Amino acid sequence: MRDQQAGAGPSERRLSTKEAAEVLGVKPETVYAYVSRGQLSSRRAPGGRGSTFAAEEVQALARRNRRDSAASTPAGGELSVRTRITLIEEDRYYFRGVDATELAARHSYEEIAEWLWTGRMRPGTAFAAPAASVSVARRAVDALPEHAGPADRLRVAAIAAATADPLRFDLSEDAVLGTARTLIPTLVAALPAVTGARHDDGPLARRLWTRLSGRRPDEASLRVLDTALGLLADHDLAASTLAVRVAASARAHAYAAVSAGLGVIEGPLHGAASGLAHRMLLEVLDQGDAAPVVADELRAGRRVPGLGHRLYSGEDPRASALFALLADVPGAEPALAAARDVVATAARHTPLHANVDLALAVLTVSSGMLATAGETIFAVARTAGWIAHAMEEYGERPLRMRPSGLYTGPRPPQPLPE
Structure with missing residues (x-):
């Protein structure tokens, strides 16, 4: 009683x-x-x-x-989290209710990041990195082996930058916004420049370009890169974003939450997927025909890179937006034609549409970038969304992201092992 x-x-x-x-x-x-x-x-x-x-x-x-x-826990049994940041429905996606492709067409990546974080548009906003954070992050990244991948470099840069911020444990909204506006440019500044000389002035997309390509960028190419950053800023609860929210649920600071996301994107099914599409397009360009390349992928039992997306029945809207801009980039036509050839060839086997990884591969191939460049673009872009989700999670009950395990092992009591 x-x-x-x-x-x-x-x-x-x-x-x-x-x-x-x-x-x-x-x-x-x-x-x-x-x-x-x-x-x-x-x-x-x-x-x-x-x-x-x-x-x-x-x-x-x-x-x-x-x-x-x-x-x-909806009827399908998949984890679901309330969020006001991104909605995906009917082959479109929206940032705080606004069509994301239209936002990316009209606003810079930095402006879109501010929209995700605050729900307010700040025209002309630009991110600047504190010298102390850049210095410690560069030293840490420069100490890595030459073969270190993009996620390795960015994760180390984020951790190093955290050590230079004694206020990182302040999870108030204003403090986290301050972290967000300096962390992203710090990550870019910490990356080694392709030509050896780092340039840290101008829009973020221009600064990032010098870390991806040794070629001088034309305005059309810079517009594609900036638009790609905006389009990739968030995409609902992708695997890396869920990892960020779990970390934020445990009240990890923003640097640590971003580091959790960076640890997930290295997988070939997430941030590294564009690298596979990049290599495939190079093979198609080398052979002059997509058919044998697609055949090799299917014969090996692999998915054709850059095709299909579980959330879109038609073409990924991010891919559509980037393909339209890439048509205006000098020298991009061969890679664009190779991508169209891949889509048409694969359609004989299964009706899959292009996704954003294929569009990123067209950009990286036509700009003389390494195959890992798409992963770098993805990670830098998605940092904005990760921080938006971390901020949202800080407003929820702590440690709510704690599912229970369904134990399927032997029932106790079991004898002690010999």
């Missing part, structure tokens, strides 16, 4: 540990886990045996858990 102390009002009704566990639908030890996380308060029972819990507080936690469970 619920324990109600003599003379106490209804709001002071107390539950035993067993009763609280029954209301919450958990084991008694989980009740104490809620206490240790600060989600529930306890009071020693009269006589000092066990603990008691305020009934209203327990019931409020149970209601909150039910709401979170309903929002996090």
Whole structure:
């Protein structure tokens, strides 16, 4: 029976540990886990045996858990998180309700980042990196082996920059915004320049170009790069973004949350996918025909790089926007033709459309960039979205990103191993 102390009002009704566990639908030890996380308060029972819990507080936690469970586990069984940042539906995607491709066509990457973070447009905004952060990040990146990949360099740069920021543990909105506006240009500034001389003036896209290509950029190419950064700034709960939100749920600071995202994009199914498409286009250009190259991919049991996206039934809107701009880039036509050949050839086997990785590959191939350049573009761009999601998660209940494991091993008790 619920324990109600003599003379106490209804709001002071107390539950035993067993009763609280029954209301919450958990084991008694989980009740104490809620206490240790600060989600529930306890009071020693009269006589000092066990603990008691305020009934209203327990019931409020149970209601909150039910709401979170309903929002996090839709009918399909996949994890879902409430967010106001990006919506993807009907082969389009939107940043805070505004068509993302239209935003990228009219605004710079820095302006789009501000829109994601604050919901306000700041025309002409530009990011600048503090000299101290750049210095420590460059020293750390320059110490890496020459074969280090983009994610390695950016992750090390983020960690190094964090050590130069004594206020990194301040998770207030203004503090995190300050971190966001300096971290992204610091990541770019820490990357080695292709020609050896780093240039850190001008728009972020121009600064990034010198880290990707030894060629002098024309305005059309810079526009494609800046648009690509804006288009890739966020894409709902991709794998790397989910990792960022898990880190932010544990109240990791923004540098650490971004580092979690960088640790995920290295996979060939995420940020590194454009590198596979880059190499494929080079093979098509070398052979003059996509058919044998596509055949080799299919014969090996691999997906054709740059084709298909689980969220779009038609062509990826990011790819469509970039292909339209690439048509105006001097020297991009051969790579564009190779990409069209790949799509047409693969369509004989399965009706898949181009995705953003194929469009990035056209940019990197036609600009004389390395195959890893697309991964760098992706990582720098997505940092804006990661920070937006981290900021959103900081406003949620701590440690809510904690699913329960479904144990399928042998049931205890098992004998001690020999």
